[in-house]
Amino acid sequence: MAGFPYADRFEINRQLPEHGTPREEILAMLETMAKEEDATWETGKCSGTMYCGDHDHYRFLNEAFAKFAHVNVLQRDMCPSATKFEAEIIAMTLDLLHGEAIDGSEAGGLVTSGGSGSIAHAVLSYREYAAAERGVTRPNIVKPETAHPAFDKAAHLFGVEVRTAPVDPVSLRADVTWVDEHVDENTVCIIGSACNYGYGTIDPIEELAEVALAHGTGLHVDGCLGGWLLPFGQELGYDVPLFDFRVRGVTSISADTHKYGYALKGTSVIVFRDKAVRNAQYFFNTDWTGGKYCSPGMDGSRSGGLIAATWAAMVSLGRDGYRRYAEAIFATAAAMQAAVRSHAELRVLGSPTFLFSFTSDEFDIYHVNDFMRTRGWRFNGQQYPNAIHMAVTRPQTQPGLAESFAADLAQAVDYAREHKDETPASGAIYGGVAGGMTDEADSFIRMVMTDMLDSQSALPEG
Ligand SMILES: Cc1ncc(COP(=O)(O)O)c(C=O)c1O
CATH class of the missing domain: 3.40.640.10 (Type I PLP-dependent aspartate aminotransferase-like (Major domain))
Structure with missing residues (x-):
């Protein structure tokens, strides 16, 4: 496991602190972490998970929540x-x-x-x-x-x-x-x-x-x-x-x-x-x-x-709000799928709408994933066959994003062609993209997954 999150910047609480921390200090800490983590999806390059992406909408919901x-x-x-x-x-x-x-x-x-x-x-x-x-x-x-x-x-x-x-x-x-x-x-x-x-x-x-x-x-x-x-x-x-x-x-x-x-x-x-x-x-x-x-x-x-x-x-969005958001999502998904279909080496699976998955019969699609990661894209990985998917959400509807997808994808296909005889670094795991484990024995996979889950709540060392 990588080091304990934020160990370099914030104190680790190994015990319940004897004295309280001032609220401003706590809120400043939370603000730092939230801002940095939001930056990972605000680019629009992350599949699914952040559906609205509008901080103004979140502020309004948080106000309603707080009451x-x-x-x-x-x-x-x-x-x-x-x-x-x-x-x-x-x-x-x-x-x-x-x-x-x-x-x-x-x-x-x-x-x-x-x-x-x-x-x-x-x-x-x-x-x-x-x-x-x-x-x-x-x-x-x-x-x-x-x-x-x-x-x-x-x-x-x-x-x-x-x-x-x-x-x-x-x-x-x-x-x-x-x-x-x-x-x-x-x-x-x-x-x-x-x-x-x-x-x-x-x-x-x-x-x-x-x-x-x-x-x-x-x-x-x-x-x-x-x-x-x-x-x-x-x-x-x-x-x-x-x-x-x-x-x-x-x-x-x-x-x-x-x-x-x-x-x-x-x-x-x-x-x-x-x-x-x-x-x-x-x-x-x-x-x-x-x-x-x-x-x-x-x-x-x-x-x-x-x-x-x-x-x-x-109530705040209403039918016309949802319809407006859907219009942009469906249009973006169609543009991204067209980019995938423009490459003879790639194949969209089935007849999807706003969420699409694609594979390749020419090379391991995880080579495409490897390259796209270097450009900040975060897809979800699949297996049998290896495939990657993109669930289009509102962050992808920002201007220019579908075009960046198409441009990065074209380079990713070149990269995959050049590296087709090598083993890609990424593989399929729900909720993230981890090392290539798909061909390993079931008990080994469970052990790796157990370690991963353990690490998500591992007690700080020391
Ligand atoms: C089709 C479908 N059903 C069920 C779920 C499970 O939802 P949750 O992660 O909110 O429990 C998901 C999550 O992505 C999903 O895509």
Whole structure:
């Protein structure tokens, strides 16, 4: 591990300090770290992760957050505002995802801590609902290989079997026939992504919905990434297939407000066609000596600040604000994809929209990544096949950025051609780009990853 972060400049706290530090000193320290770290993405050269990138917007959200940061929304009698904010966040999300098409059931939703939180609540809800309604005791979900690992994590936590469907090697969309053949009476839901993280491709949601309806099971659409952006792409005339509640068999959708909803980190929404599915995971302990306890999801106490800031983001931008941002993102993504397609050595995978992945059949694409890193670009790395992806967010829509991408990419292709017989320095790891590990044994990879995770919270030496 590199040295302890900022050890050269700031004192390391190995114990709780006996005396407090003046606030101005603390704020100056935080300001230094935040400014330097923001500089890494403000260039616009970083894939995904920073969705809005507008410091003025962040200041506004932080003001909204500050007013309720200290409030625990579990105690609703003290904060009716939280009920207003949460209900309206869910209502606005349902509106965006065409909740008006729902009939014959009462829709509902949950505000969760993020994409993984929404996915975990989906898996738990379907498990509990299927247990109560159909007596399912050995639950499984059927998910395309490209669906996010948060489904595997949730299934692992909740004792649910995962049946992993292959995707078509060219379109990179779920193999619906495989899904149909592997759903059985213990399937609590099918998963589809709109869009998936790796390739930005959208599964054939209408066909998956037919399968779900035919088998009498649920279909959860993971719109964590696309839920707040693709609807505006549809409005702008981009080729985005239906994936929302207008598709009859879609029974729930996750859509991350902390991504293209432009809220602060730490919120997502899951909306259900029938709130009975959500309610199946409500937790009650009615005879606890501490009082009768109930909670709507997995969290206990939650901060009112995040809910207020999320609501504030949605209301301040409005449909036309989101549409305007989407217009720039889709246009930039199209320009960047055109740059990739202009090189015969590069190949865009599937038919993506705002997030695209590309590879090469001529050389290891990580050579391109290696060169682009020297120009400040930070892509996400993929494997099987090696590929790199760019999730276009607002920082890339700044003037001249798509043009710099094209210019740097042209040089990167030359570099890759020249170095094709060497081993590239970079490789695939989610959340960053690390050393080439893809061909190593699984246990070795886990050891390396364990070290990496350990190092993220390693105690200071000495
Ligand atoms: C399609 C998709 N689903 C789920 C997630 C998980 O979201 P989070 O990292 O907020 O838990 C992501 C994250 O990028 C995603 O892209």
